[in-house]
Amino acid sequence: MNIVVLIKQVPDTYSERKLRDADGVLDRDGSDAVLDEINERAVEAALQLKEAEGGSDSTVTVLTMGPDRATDAIRKALSMGADAAVHLSDEALAGSDAVATAKALAKAVGTVGGVDLVLAGNEASDGRGGAMAAMLGELLGLPSLTHAQEITVSGGEVTVRRATDEGITVLTTSLPAIVSVNEKINEPRYPSFKGIMAAKKKPVTTLTLADAGIDASEVGLAAALTTVTSASPKPPKSAGEKIEDEGDGGARIAAYLVGQKLI
Template sequence: MKIVVCVKQVPDTASERKLSPADKTLDRASVEGVINELDEYAIEEGLRLAEAHGGEVTILSMGPDKASESIRKALSMGADKGVHLVDDALHGSDAVATSYALAKVLQTLEFDLVIFGSESTDARTSVVPAMVAERLGLPQLTYANKVEITGGGIKIQRQTEYGHDVVEAGLPAVVSVVEKINEPRYPTFKGIMAAKKKPVQTLGCAEVGIEADKVGLGAAWSVVEDFADRPPRQQGTIVTDEGDGGVKLAEFLAAQKFI
């Protein structure tokens, strides 16, 4: 079984994230980049399926040069090889352009299953897996909290507000997983050393047929018109209870439009 796991490098959520004044895109250079947390669950699920059914796991990532660090970490977890789509023309791509670029790369790879995390911590759109599936003309099975390979097909439990739905499809297919599906493994020292020797293919837009005018900030369907830094936190309001504390509290809540 050939499995491709799509991984995104995102700014560390523990750091202060900012937009660049130059083009109003996320300033990735000023903060440490890490694997998107939900993508680690996707990596783990890919590894478990490969271990159970045989095969290999390829990590696919689209991003600047430093995204190679996240690919190497995924390889140290146990993945077999990596593919890195890196090109200055991709800067500023929105979800629509990202799905187009990833689909073009996937069309050059052999796979039975493509796995995504359900969303990224820097955008939280949750739409890229579905868009990629549509572009590839493949079934999409989203928000999976359990995945089973059944003969030549796949069955998942799709997480819902009321429990779960059971969704089945043939292979190849595209799946996105939620954090309840498993517990990602930690890279071992042996895995870290082995990752240094695993192959990572670097591709540019032209090599996979990506048209430059369909990606990047200029082709984005959604843009940031303006932004401002969050104002510093103001000192809290102290209410002194002199027999009318309840009234004062109600007035404050009403002024803040809480009631």
């Protein structure tokens, strides 16, 4: 089975994130960058599927779109156990919105060849769009099963379980297909020293727009269907109201909560 896992390097959620003043695009150089945590779970899911098949007949390829520094995220995935990587990197991609990103990734997936299953996180921590898997399914003409908490592959079909407000939903479709996972599917493994060293020798294919057959007019900030017109930092947190108990503290707290319409 040939599995492709979409990964993304994102600003660390523990660092300060801000938009650039010039164009309203996320300032990715202004904070530490890490492999998105739900993407890590997608990589782990792919590795578990490979191991369930015995390993020798399955290949896990990670694919990312991003600048040169995204190689750090690639190496993290390779050190976890992925076999190879594809890095779509071109300055013309900067500022691409979700639709343009989906079009570019669809082209990049097509360069891998013989793909049976595409795995992705259901959303990334920098955008929270939550629609990439569905858009890729539309562009590639493949069924997409989203928000999976459990994945099994058998007899040319993939089955996922996901939780809904009504209970557990089980979905099955034939391969090839696209599946997105959520944060409850697994706990990603830590790369071992052996895995880190092995990652340095694994193949990484770098693609430009021309290599992937992507039209430059369809990507980048100029082609984006959405635009940030203005942005401002959130106001500093104001001090709360301090109540000193002089025998009527409980009543005063209750009155405050009523005034805030909390009770």
